[in-house]
Amino acid sequence: MLVVISEAVKRFAAPEGGFINALDSVSLDVGDSEFVTLLGPSGCGKTTLLRAISGFEDLDSGSITIDGQAMEHVPPHKRPVNTVFQNYALFPHLSVGDNITYGLEVTGCPKPERKKRMADALELVGLGGFERRKPRQLSGGQQQRVALARAIVNRPKLLLLDEPLSALDRKLRQAMQLELKNIQDELGISFVFVTHDQEEALTMSDRIIVMDHGRVQQMGTPTEIYDAPASIFVAQFIGESNLFEGKVSRDGNAVMVETEHGLRLFATDSAGALTNGGRATVLLRPEDLDLAKDDDTGGGDHALIDATLMQTVFVGSDFQVVAETADGQEIKATIRDPSRRLATHLTHGAPVRFRYRHDATRLLPAETAS
Ligand SMILES: Nc1ncnc2c1ncn2[C@@H]1O[C@H](COP(=O)(O)OP(=O)(O)O)[C@@H](O)[C@H]1O
Ligand SMILES: [Mg+2]
Known part of the structure:
Protein backbone atom coordinates (compact mmCIF):
# COMPACT_ATOMS: atom_id res chain seq x y z
CA MET A 1 0.00 0.00 0.00
CA PHE A 237 -26.01 10.19 -1.61
CA ILE A 238 -25.11 7.97 -4.57
CA GLY A 239 -27.71 7.56 -7.25
CA GLU A 240 -31.46 7.93 -7.03
CA SER A 241 -33.32 5.78 -4.56
CA ASN A 242 -36.76 4.72 -3.40
CA LEU A 243 -36.69 3.86 0.30
CA PHE A 244 -39.44 2.07 2.21
CA GLU A 245 -39.09 1.75 5.96
CA GLY A 246 -41.18 -0.82 7.79
CA LYS A 247 -41.64 -3.91 9.88
CA VAL A 248 -39.98 -7.19 8.91
CA SER A 249 -41.72 -10.55 8.53
CA ARG A 250 -39.48 -13.33 7.36
CA ASP A 251 -39.95 -16.88 6.17
CA GLY A 252 -36.60 -18.48 5.49
CA ASN A 253 -34.71 -16.04 3.28
CA ALA A 254 -37.91 -14.44 2.00
CA VAL A 255 -38.56 -11.13 3.70
CA MET A 256 -41.58 -8.87 3.62
CA VAL A 257 -41.32 -5.31 4.87
CA GLU A 258 -44.61 -3.58 5.58
CA THR A 259 -44.66 0.20 5.84
CA GLU A 260 -46.83 1.95 8.39
CA HIS A 261 -49.36 2.61 5.63
CA GLY A 262 -49.60 -1.06 4.75
CA LEU A 263 -47.49 -1.04 1.57
CA ARG A 264 -45.74 -4.41 1.34
CA LEU A 265 -42.30 -4.83 -0.17
CA PHE A 266 -40.71 -8.18 -0.88
CA ALA A 267 -37.02 -8.98 -0.70
CA THR A 268 -34.52 -11.72 0.00
CA ASP A 269 -32.18 -11.64 2.97
CA SER A 270 -29.63 -14.36 2.36
CA ALA A 271 -27.30 -12.84 4.96
CA GLY A 272 -29.97 -13.52 7.57
CA ALA A 273 -29.32 -10.17 9.22
CA LEU A 274 -32.96 -9.25 9.87
CA THR A 275 -35.16 -10.63 12.58
CA ASN A 276 -38.88 -11.24 12.48
CA GLY A 277 -40.69 -8.23 13.91
CA GLY A 278 -37.60 -6.00 13.54
CA ARG A 279 -37.37 -2.96 11.31
CA ALA A 280 -35.59 -2.46 8.01
CA THR A 281 -35.52 -0.20 4.99
CA VAL A 282 -36.00 -1.54 1.48
CA LEU A 283 -34.05 0.16 -1.31
CA LEU A 284 -35.30 0.01 -4.87
CA ARG A 285 -33.30 1.88 -7.50
CA PRO A 286 -35.41 3.59 -10.19
CA GLU A 287 -34.05 1.26 -12.88
CA ASP A 288 -35.24 -1.77 -10.90
CA LEU A 289 -38.85 -0.80 -11.54
CA ASP A 290 -40.68 -1.67 -14.70
CA LEU A 291 -44.23 -1.28 -15.98
CA ALA A 292 -46.34 -4.35 -15.19
CA LYS A 293 -48.29 -5.97 -18.01
CA ASP A 294 -52.09 -5.74 -17.64
CA ASP A 295 -52.45 -9.44 -16.76
CA ASP A 296 -49.56 -9.47 -14.27
CA THR A 297 -50.80 -10.42 -10.81
CA GLY A 298 -47.43 -10.49 -9.09
CA GLY A 299 -46.11 -13.40 -7.07
CA GLY A 300 -43.27 -15.79 -7.77
CA ASP A 301 -40.03 -13.91 -8.11
CA HIS A 302 -41.54 -10.46 -8.46
CA ALA A 303 -44.04 -8.09 -6.88
CA LEU A 304 -46.16 -5.10 -7.85
CA ILE A 305 -46.62 -1.55 -6.60
CA ASP A 306 -49.75 0.40 -7.49
CA ALA A 307 -49.39 4.14 -7.83
CA THR A 308 -50.69 7.21 -9.61
CA LEU A 309 -48.62 8.81 -12.33
CA MET A 310 -47.44 12.31 -11.45
CA GLN A 311 -44.81 13.13 -14.05
CA THR A 312 -43.21 11.52 -17.08
CA VAL A 313 -40.10 12.86 -18.75
CA PHE A 314 -38.73 11.29 -21.92
CA VAL A 315 -34.94 11.46 -21.79
CA GLY A 316 -34.14 9.72 -25.06
CA SER A 317 -33.50 6.10 -24.24
CA ASP A 318 -35.74 5.95 -21.17
CA PHE A 319 -38.63 7.60 -19.42
CA GLN A 320 -38.08 9.10 -16.01
CA VAL A 321 -41.29 8.65 -14.11
CA VAL A 322 -42.48 10.04 -10.82
CA ALA A 323 -45.56 8.42 -9.29
CA GLU A 324 -47.22 8.37 -5.91
CA THR A 325 -48.71 5.50 -3.93
CA ALA A 326 -52.16 5.88 -2.29
CA ASP A 327 -50.49 6.77 1.01
CA GLY A 328 -48.38 9.47 -0.56
CA GLN A 329 -45.02 7.75 -0.96
CA GLU A 330 -43.18 9.03 -4.01
CA ILE A 331 -41.87 6.43 -6.46
CA LYS A 332 -39.12 7.26 -8.94
CA ALA A 333 -38.72 4.90 -11.86
CA THR A 334 -36.50 4.81 -14.93
CA ILE A 335 -38.36 2.85 -17.54
CA ARG A 336 -37.37 1.50 -20.91
CA ASP A 337 -40.69 1.57 -22.71
CA PRO A 338 -40.22 0.69 -26.39
CA SER A 339 -43.99 0.49 -26.98
CA ARG A 340 -44.31 4.09 -25.75
CA ARG A 341 -47.25 3.33 -23.46
CA LEU A 342 -45.98 6.03 -21.18
CA ALA A 343 -46.08 8.56 -23.96
CA THR A 344 -49.40 7.59 -25.48
CA HIS A 345 -51.72 6.03 -22.86
CA LEU A 346 -50.43 6.96 -19.47
CA THR A 347 -50.98 10.58 -18.62
CA HIS A 348 -50.76 12.55 -15.41
CA GLY A 349 -53.18 11.17 -12.80
CA ALA A 350 -53.53 7.75 -14.48
CA PRO A 351 -53.13 4.62 -12.37
CA VAL A 352 -49.81 2.92 -13.04
CA ARG A 353 -48.59 -0.47 -11.86
CA PHE A 354 -44.89 -1.12 -11.38
CA ARG A 355 -43.20 -4.47 -11.05
CA TYR A 356 -39.85 -5.33 -9.51
CA ARG A 357 -37.95 -8.54 -8.91
CA HIS A 358 -37.54 -9.54 -5.27
CA ASP A 359 -33.83 -9.95 -5.80
CA ALA A 360 -33.49 -6.41 -7.16
CA THR A 361 -34.22 -4.94 -3.76
CA ARG A 362 -31.60 -4.16 -1.17
CA LEU A 363 -32.25 -4.36 2.55
CA LEU A 364 -30.73 -1.71 4.76
CA PRO A 365 -30.61 -1.82 8.52
CA ALA A 366 -33.14 0.48 10.17
CA GLU A 367 -31.65 3.73 11.41
CA THR A 368 -32.77 6.25 13.87
CA ALA A 369 -32.60 9.64 12.14
CA SER A 370 -29.13 11.13 12.57
N1 LIG B 1 -9.19 25.75 10.38
C1 LIG B 1 -10.41 25.38 10.78
N2 LIG B 1 -10.93 25.86 11.94
C2 LIG B 1 -12.16 25.46 12.38
N3 LIG B 1 -12.93 24.58 11.70
C3 LIG B 1 -12.47 24.06 10.55
C4 LIG B 1 -11.19 24.43 10.02
N4 LIG B 1 -11.00 23.75 8.86
C5 LIG B 1 -12.10 23.00 8.68
N5 LIG B 1 -12.99 23.18 9.69
C6 LIG B 1 -14.28 22.49 9.85
O1 LIG B 1 -14.04 21.10 9.76
C7 LIG B 1 -15.06 20.45 9.04
C8 LIG B 1 -14.47 19.74 7.83
O2 LIG B 1 -14.01 20.71 6.92
P1 LIG B 1 -13.39 20.34 5.49
O3 LIG B 1 -12.36 19.30 5.68
O4 LIG B 1 -12.97 21.61 4.84
O5 LIG B 1 -14.66 19.71 4.74
P2 LIG B 1 -14.90 19.41 3.18
O6 LIG B 1 -13.61 19.61 2.46
O7 LIG B 1 -15.39 18.00 3.13
O8 LIG B 1 -15.97 20.37 2.72
C9 LIG B 1 -16.08 21.53 8.70
O9 LIG B 1 -17.08 21.52 9.69
C10 LIG B 1 -15.27 22.79 8.75
O10 LIG B 1 -16.10 23.88 9.07
MG1 LIG C 1 -13.17 20.90 0.86
Whole structure:
Protein backbone atom coordinates (compact mmCIF):
# COMPACT_ATOMS: atom_id res chain seq x y z
CA MET A 1 0.00 0.00 0.00
CA LEU A 2 1.32 3.44 -0.91
CA VAL A 3 -0.66 5.27 1.77
CA VAL A 4 -1.90 3.86 5.06
CA ILE A 5 -3.98 6.08 7.32
CA SER A 6 -4.82 4.71 10.71
CA GLU A 7 -7.41 6.16 13.09
CA ALA A 8 -6.76 9.74 12.07
CA VAL A 9 -8.41 12.26 14.39
CA LYS A 10 -8.54 16.02 13.86
CA ARG A 11 -10.63 18.37 15.93
CA PHE A 12 -11.00 22.11 15.43
CA ALA A 13 -12.13 24.56 18.05
CA ALA A 14 -15.36 26.04 16.75
CA PRO A 15 -15.49 29.83 16.97
CA GLU A 16 -19.01 29.51 18.39
CA GLY A 17 -17.68 27.21 21.14
CA GLY A 18 -17.09 23.48 21.44
CA PHE A 19 -15.25 21.33 18.91
CA ILE A 20 -15.75 20.10 15.38
CA ASN A 21 -14.69 16.53 14.69
CA ALA A 22 -13.32 17.16 11.20
CA LEU A 23 -11.73 13.68 11.16
CA ASP A 24 -13.26 11.18 13.53
CA SER A 25 -11.04 8.09 13.53
CA VAL A 26 -10.49 7.74 9.80
CA SER A 27 -8.69 4.63 8.59
CA LEU A 28 -8.07 3.90 4.93
CA ASP A 29 -5.38 2.98 2.48
CA VAL A 30 -4.43 3.81 -1.08
CA GLY A 31 -2.78 1.24 -3.34
CA ASP A 32 -0.02 1.77 -5.89
CA SER A 33 -1.41 3.30 -9.10
CA GLU A 34 -4.86 3.43 -7.56
CA PHE A 35 -7.44 6.15 -8.25
CA VAL A 36 -9.24 6.72 -4.97
CA THR A 37 -12.02 9.26 -4.55
CA LEU A 38 -13.10 10.84 -1.29
CA LEU A 39 -16.80 11.57 -1.74
CA GLY A 40 -19.05 13.35 0.70
CA PRO A 41 -21.09 16.47 1.35
CA SER A 42 -19.50 19.82 2.07
CA GLY A 43 -17.95 19.94 5.54
CA CYS A 44 -17.49 16.16 5.92
CA GLY A 45 -13.71 16.43 6.29
CA LYS A 46 -12.36 15.79 2.78
CA THR A 47 -10.06 18.81 2.58
CA THR A 48 -8.85 18.27 6.14
CA LEU A 49 -7.86 14.72 5.22
CA LEU A 50 -5.98 15.86 2.11
CA ARG A 51 -4.20 18.56 4.12
CA ALA A 52 -3.20 15.95 6.69
CA ILE A 53 -1.78 13.72 3.93
CA SER A 54 0.15 16.60 2.35
CA GLY A 55 1.43 17.75 5.74
CA PHE A 56 -0.32 21.12 6.02
CA GLU A 57 -2.41 19.92 8.94
CA ASP A 58 -1.19 17.94 11.95
CA LEU A 59 -3.35 15.15 13.32
CA ASP A 60 -4.44 15.15 16.97
CA SER A 61 -3.94 11.40 16.97
CA GLY A 62 -3.56 8.52 14.53
CA SER A 63 -0.92 8.04 11.88
CA ILE A 64 -0.19 8.46 8.18
CA THR A 65 2.38 6.35 6.37
CA ILE A 66 3.42 7.02 2.78
CA ASP A 67 5.58 4.55 0.91
CA GLY A 68 6.43 2.79 4.16
CA GLN A 69 7.57 5.96 5.91
CA ALA A 70 5.78 7.49 8.91
CA MET A 71 4.88 11.09 8.04
CA GLU A 72 4.53 12.55 11.51
CA HIS A 73 7.73 14.63 11.47
CA VAL A 74 8.07 15.02 7.71
CA PRO A 75 7.39 18.58 6.48
CA PRO A 76 5.12 19.10 3.43
CA HIS A 77 7.93 19.77 0.91
CA LYS A 78 9.70 16.52 1.87
CA ARG A 79 6.63 14.35 1.25
CA PRO A 80 6.34 12.48 -2.08
CA VAL A 81 3.04 14.25 -2.66
CA ASN A 82 1.65 17.12 -4.71
CA THR A 83 -1.71 18.81 -4.58
CA VAL A 84 -3.98 20.35 -7.22
CA PHE A 85 -6.46 22.76 -5.69
CA GLN A 86 -9.84 23.97 -6.84
CA ASN A 87 -8.57 27.51 -7.31
CA TYR A 88 -5.33 26.54 -8.96
CA ALA A 89 -3.74 30.04 -8.84
CA LEU A 90 -1.20 30.11 -11.66
CA PHE A 91 1.28 33.01 -11.56
CA PRO A 92 -0.33 35.43 -14.02
CA HIS A 93 2.91 37.17 -15.06
CA LEU A 94 4.79 33.92 -15.74
CA SER A 95 4.49 31.93 -18.95
CA VAL A 96 2.90 28.48 -18.87
CA GLY A 97 6.36 26.91 -19.12
CA ASP A 98 7.73 28.96 -16.21
CA ASN A 99 4.66 28.22 -14.12
CA ILE A 100 5.37 24.54 -14.57
CA THR A 101 9.15 24.58 -14.01
CA TYR A 102 8.95 26.98 -11.05
CA GLY A 103 8.82 24.14 -8.52
CA LEU A 104 11.61 22.20 -10.26
CA GLU A 105 13.99 25.17 -10.12
CA VAL A 106 13.69 25.22 -6.35
CA THR A 107 14.72 21.55 -6.16
CA GLY A 108 17.88 22.25 -8.17
CA CYS A 109 16.92 20.20 -11.21
CA PRO A 110 19.29 21.18 -14.09
CA LYS A 111 17.87 23.39 -16.83
CA PRO A 112 17.83 20.97 -19.82
CA GLU A 113 16.13 18.36 -17.63
CA ARG A 114 13.60 20.97 -16.46
CA LYS A 115 12.74 21.86 -20.06
CA LYS A 116 12.29 18.25 -21.05
CA ARG A 117 10.09 17.42 -18.09
CA MET A 118 8.01 20.54 -18.66
CA ALA A 119 7.46 19.65 -22.32
CA ASP A 120 6.54 16.06 -21.36
CA ALA A 121 4.07 17.23 -18.72
CA LEU A 122 2.42 19.66 -21.17
CA GLU A 123 2.21 16.93 -23.78
CA LEU A 124 0.55 14.64 -21.26
CA VAL A 125 -2.20 17.14 -20.41
CA GLY A 126 -2.83 17.84 -24.09
CA LEU A 127 -1.15 21.26 -24.22
CA GLY A 128 2.02 20.44 -26.14
CA GLY A 129 3.56 23.65 -27.52
CA PHE A 130 1.70 26.04 -25.19
CA GLU A 131 4.70 26.88 -22.98
CA ARG A 132 5.05 30.49 -24.18
CA ARG A 133 1.48 31.50 -23.43
CA LYS A 134 0.45 33.48 -20.40
CA PRO A 135 -2.34 32.05 -18.19
CA ARG A 136 -4.77 34.78 -19.37
CA GLN A 137 -4.36 33.52 -22.94
CA LEU A 138 -5.83 30.17 -21.94
CA SER A 139 -9.38 29.01 -21.25
CA GLY A 140 -10.38 27.90 -17.75
CA GLY A 141 -10.03 24.25 -18.70
CA GLN A 142 -6.58 24.81 -20.19
CA GLN A 143 -5.47 26.68 -17.06
CA GLN A 144 -6.60 23.78 -14.93
CA ARG A 145 -4.52 21.47 -17.12
CA VAL A 146 -1.48 23.69 -16.59
CA ALA A 147 -2.06 23.38 -12.84
CA LEU A 148 -2.16 19.63 -13.30
CA ALA A 149 1.05 19.66 -15.38
CA ARG A 150 2.71 21.72 -12.65
CA ALA A 151 1.69 19.17 -10.04
CA ILE A 152 2.98 16.13 -11.95
CA VAL A 153 6.21 17.64 -13.31
CA ASN A 154 8.31 16.55 -10.35
CA ARG A 155 6.82 13.06 -10.52
CA PRO A 156 5.25 12.67 -7.10
CA LYS A 157 4.25 9.17 -6.00
CA LEU A 158 0.89 10.53 -4.97
CA LEU A 159 -1.24 13.31 -6.40
CA LEU A 160 -3.96 14.87 -4.28
CA LEU A 161 -6.74 16.70 -6.12
CA ASP A 162 -9.17 18.83 -4.12
CA GLU A 163 -12.31 19.39 -6.23
CA PRO A 164 -10.13 20.42 -9.18
CA LEU A 165 -12.97 20.39 -11.71
CA SER A 166 -15.71 22.17 -9.80
CA ALA A 167 -14.99 25.57 -11.36
CA LEU A 168 -15.42 24.21 -14.89
CA ASP A 169 -18.68 24.06 -16.79
CA ARG A 170 -20.46 20.73 -17.09
CA LYS A 171 -19.28 19.72 -20.56
CA LEU A 172 -15.66 20.53 -19.89
CA ARG A 173 -15.88 18.83 -16.52
CA GLN A 174 -17.06 15.60 -18.12
CA ALA A 175 -14.33 15.71 -20.74
CA MET A 176 -11.70 16.39 -18.07
CA GLN A 177 -12.99 13.50 -15.94
CA LEU A 178 -12.14 10.98 -18.64
CA GLU A 179 -8.87 12.73 -19.42
CA LEU A 180 -7.76 12.75 -15.79
CA LYS A 181 -8.41 9.05 -15.60
CA ASN A 182 -6.31 8.50 -18.74
CA ILE A 183 -3.49 10.67 -17.41
CA GLN A 184 -3.52 8.73 -14.16
CA ASP A 185 -3.34 5.44 -16.07
CA GLU A 186 -0.46 6.72 -18.16
CA LEU A 187 1.52 8.11 -15.23
CA GLY A 188 0.90 5.02 -13.13
CA ILE A 189 0.88 7.10 -9.92
CA SER A 190 -1.79 7.09 -7.23
CA PHE A 191 -4.48 9.76 -7.17
CA VAL A 192 -6.61 10.80 -4.23
CA PHE A 193 -9.39 12.85 -5.75
CA VAL A 194 -11.88 14.84 -3.68
CA THR A 195 -15.38 15.64 -4.85
CA HIS A 196 -18.91 16.13 -3.55
CA ASP A 197 -20.26 15.06 -6.96
CA GLN A 198 -21.32 11.42 -7.05
CA GLU A 199 -21.33 11.23 -10.84
CA GLU A 200 -17.72 12.40 -10.92
CA ALA A 201 -16.78 9.78 -8.33
CA LEU A 202 -18.52 6.97 -10.20
CA THR A 203 -16.93 7.93 -13.52
CA MET A 204 -13.30 8.03 -12.49
CA SER A 205 -12.56 5.95 -9.43
CA ASP A 206 -11.06 2.54 -8.87
CA ARG A 207 -12.39 2.90 -5.36
CA ILE A 208 -14.69 5.37 -3.63
CA ILE A 209 -14.51 6.29 0.03
CA VAL A 210 -17.78 7.84 1.17
CA MET A 211 -17.41 10.24 4.09
CA ASP A 212 -19.88 12.04 6.35
CA HIS A 213 -19.33 13.94 9.58
CA GLY A 214 -15.60 13.17 9.61
CA ARG A 215 -16.15 9.43 9.34
CA VAL A 216 -15.72 6.87 6.62
CA GLN A 217 -19.23 5.61 5.85
CA GLN A 218 -18.29 3.05 3.21
CA MET A 219 -15.48 2.10 0.84
CA GLY A 220 -15.72 0.05 -2.29
CA THR A 221 -15.60 0.05 -6.06
CA PRO A 222 -18.18 2.27 -7.77
CA THR A 223 -20.43 -0.71 -8.52
CA GLU A 224 -20.14 -2.09 -4.99
CA ILE A 225 -21.12 1.24 -3.49
CA TYR A 226 -23.99 1.75 -5.90
CA ASP A 227 -25.32 -1.82 -5.79
CA ALA A 228 -24.81 -2.47 -2.10
CA PRO A 229 -24.89 0.75 -0.12
CA ALA A 230 -24.23 0.04 3.55
CA SER A 231 -26.56 2.71 4.88
CA ILE A 232 -29.45 4.99 4.02
CA PHE A 233 -27.01 7.90 3.83
CA VAL A 234 -24.91 6.18 1.16
CA ALA A 235 -27.99 4.97 -0.74
CA GLN A 236 -29.34 8.51 -0.92
CA PHE A 237 -26.01 10.19 -1.61
CA ILE A 238 -25.11 7.97 -4.57
CA GLY A 239 -27.71 7.56 -7.25
CA GLU A 240 -31.46 7.93 -7.03
CA SER A 241 -33.32 5.78 -4.56
CA ASN A 242 -36.76 4.72 -3.40
CA LEU A 243 -36.69 3.86 0.30
CA PHE A 244 -39.44 2.07 2.21
CA GLU A 245 -39.09 1.75 5.96
CA GLY A 246 -41.18 -0.82 7.79
CA LYS A 247 -41.64 -3.91 9.88
CA VAL A 248 -39.98 -7.19 8.91
CA SER A 249 -41.72 -10.55 8.53
CA ARG A 250 -39.48 -13.33 7.36
CA ASP A 251 -39.95 -16.88 6.17
CA GLY A 252 -36.60 -18.48 5.49
CA ASN A 253 -34.71 -16.04 3.28
CA ALA A 254 -37.91 -14.44 2.00
CA VAL A 255 -38.56 -11.13 3.70
CA MET A 256 -41.58 -8.87 3.62
CA VAL A 257 -41.32 -5.31 4.87
CA GLU A 258 -44.61 -3.58 5.58
CA THR A 259 -44.66 0.20 5.84
CA GLU A 260 -46.83 1.95 8.39
CA HIS A 261 -49.36 2.61 5.63
CA GLY A 262 -49.60 -1.06 4.75
CA LEU A 263 -47.49 -1.04 1.57
CA ARG A 264 -45.74 -4.41 1.34
CA LEU A 265 -42.30 -4.83 -0.17
CA PHE A 266 -40.71 -8.18 -0.88
CA ALA A 267 -37.02 -8.98 -0.70
CA THR A 268 -34.52 -11.72 0.00
CA ASP A 269 -32.18 -11.64 2.97
CA SER A 270 -29.63 -14.36 2.36
CA ALA A 271 -27.30 -12.84 4.96
CA GLY A 272 -29.97 -13.52 7.57
CA ALA A 273 -29.32 -10.17 9.22
CA LEU A 274 -32.96 -9.25 9.87
CA THR A 275 -35.16 -10.63 12.58
CA ASN A 276 -38.88 -11.24 12.48
CA GLY A 277 -40.69 -8.23 13.91
CA GLY A 278 -37.60 -6.00 13.54
CA ARG A 279 -37.37 -2.96 11.31
CA ALA A 280 -35.59 -2.46 8.01
CA THR A 281 -35.52 -0.20 4.99
CA VAL A 282 -36.00 -1.54 1.48
CA LEU A 283 -34.05 0.16 -1.31
CA LEU A 284 -35.30 0.01 -4.87
CA ARG A 285 -33.30 1.88 -7.50
CA PRO A 286 -35.41 3.59 -10.19
CA GLU A 287 -34.05 1.26 -12.88
CA ASP A 288 -35.24 -1.77 -10.90
CA LEU A 289 -38.85 -0.80 -11.54
CA ASP A 290 -40.68 -1.67 -14.70
CA LEU A 291 -44.23 -1.28 -15.98
CA ALA A 292 -46.34 -4.35 -15.19
CA LYS A 293 -48.29 -5.97 -18.01
CA ASP A 294 -52.09 -5.74 -17.64
CA ASP A 295 -52.45 -9.44 -16.76
CA ASP A 296 -49.56 -9.47 -14.27
CA THR A 297 -50.80 -10.42 -10.81
CA GLY A 298 -47.43 -10.49 -9.09
CA GLY A 299 -46.11 -13.40 -7.07
CA GLY A 300 -43.27 -15.79 -7.77
CA ASP A 301 -40.03 -13.91 -8.11
CA HIS A 302 -41.54 -10.46 -8.46
CA ALA A 303 -44.04 -8.09 -6.88
CA LEU A 304 -46.16 -5.10 -7.85
CA ILE A 305 -46.62 -1.55 -6.60
CA ASP A 306 -49.75 0.40 -7.49
CA ALA A 307 -49.39 4.14 -7.83
CA THR A 308 -50.69 7.21 -9.61
CA LEU A 309 -48.62 8.81 -12.33
CA MET A 310 -47.44 12.31 -11.45
CA GLN A 311 -44.81 13.13 -14.05
CA THR A 312 -43.21 11.52 -17.08
CA VAL A 313 -40.10 12.86 -18.75
CA PHE A 314 -38.73 11.29 -21.92
CA VAL A 315 -34.94 11.46 -21.79
CA GLY A 316 -34.14 9.72 -25.06
CA SER A 317 -33.50 6.10 -24.24
CA ASP A 318 -35.74 5.95 -21.17
CA PHE A 319 -38.63 7.60 -19.42
CA GLN A 320 -38.08 9.10 -16.01
CA VAL A 321 -41.29 8.65 -14.11
CA VAL A 322 -42.48 10.04 -10.82
CA ALA A 323 -45.56 8.42 -9.29
CA GLU A 324 -47.22 8.37 -5.91
CA THR A 325 -48.71 5.50 -3.93
CA ALA A 326 -52.16 5.88 -2.29
CA ASP A 327 -50.49 6.77 1.01
CA GLY A 328 -48.38 9.47 -0.56
CA GLN A 329 -45.02 7.75 -0.96
CA GLU A 330 -43.18 9.03 -4.01
CA ILE A 331 -41.87 6.43 -6.46
CA LYS A 332 -39.12 7.26 -8.94
CA ALA A 333 -38.72 4.90 -11.86
CA THR A 334 -36.50 4.81 -14.93
CA ILE A 335 -38.36 2.85 -17.54
CA ARG A 336 -37.37 1.50 -20.91
CA ASP A 337 -40.69 1.57 -22.71
CA PRO A 338 -40.22 0.69 -26.39
CA SER A 339 -43.99 0.49 -26.98
CA ARG A 340 -44.31 4.09 -25.75
CA ARG A 341 -47.25 3.33 -23.46
CA LEU A 342 -45.98 6.03 -21.18
CA ALA A 343 -46.08 8.56 -23.96
CA THR A 344 -49.40 7.59 -25.48
CA HIS A 345 -51.72 6.03 -22.86
CA LEU A 346 -50.43 6.96 -19.47
CA THR A 347 -50.98 10.58 -18.62
CA HIS A 348 -50.76 12.55 -15.41
CA GLY A 349 -53.18 11.17 -12.80
CA ALA A 350 -53.53 7.75 -14.48
CA PRO A 351 -53.13 4.62 -12.37
CA VAL A 352 -49.81 2.92 -13.04
CA ARG A 353 -48.59 -0.47 -11.86
CA PHE A 354 -44.89 -1.12 -11.38
CA ARG A 355 -43.20 -4.47 -11.05
CA TYR A 356 -39.85 -5.33 -9.51
CA ARG A 357 -37.95 -8.54 -8.91
CA HIS A 358 -37.54 -9.54 -5.27
CA ASP A 359 -33.83 -9.95 -5.80
CA ALA A 360 -33.49 -6.41 -7.16
CA THR A 361 -34.22 -4.94 -3.76
CA ARG A 362 -31.60 -4.16 -1.17
CA LEU A 363 -32.25 -4.36 2.55
CA LEU A 364 -30.73 -1.71 4.76
CA PRO A 365 -30.61 -1.82 8.52
CA ALA A 366 -33.14 0.48 10.17
CA GLU A 367 -31.65 3.73 11.41
CA THR A 368 -32.77 6.25 13.87
CA ALA A 369 -32.60 9.64 12.14
CA SER A 370 -29.13 11.13 12.57
N1 LIG B 1 -9.19 25.75 10.38
C1 LIG B 1 -10.41 25.38 10.78
N2 LIG B 1 -10.93 25.86 11.94
C2 LIG B 1 -12.16 25.46 12.38
N3 LIG B 1 -12.93 24.58 11.70
C3 LIG B 1 -12.47 24.06 10.55
C4 LIG B 1 -11.19 24.43 10.02
N4 LIG B 1 -11.00 23.75 8.86
C5 LIG B 1 -12.10 23.00 8.68
N5 LIG B 1 -12.99 23.18 9.69
C6 LIG B 1 -14.28 22.49 9.85
O1 LIG B 1 -14.04 21.10 9.76
C7 LIG B 1 -15.06 20.45 9.04
C8 LIG B 1 -14.47 19.74 7.83
O2 LIG B 1 -14.01 20.71 6.92
P1 LIG B 1 -13.39 20.34 5.49
O3 LIG B 1 -12.36 19.30 5.68
O4 LIG B 1 -12.97 21.61 4.84
O5 LIG B 1 -14.66 19.71 4.74
P2 LIG B 1 -14.90 19.41 3.18
O6 LIG B 1 -13.61 19.61 2.46
O7 LIG B 1 -15.39 18.00 3.13
O8 LIG B 1 -15.97 20.37 2.72
C9 LIG B 1 -16.08 21.53 8.70
O9 LIG B 1 -17.08 21.52 9.69
C10 LIG B 1 -15.27 22.79 8.75
O10 LIG B 1 -16.10 23.88 9.07
MG1 LIG C 1 -13.17 20.90 0.86
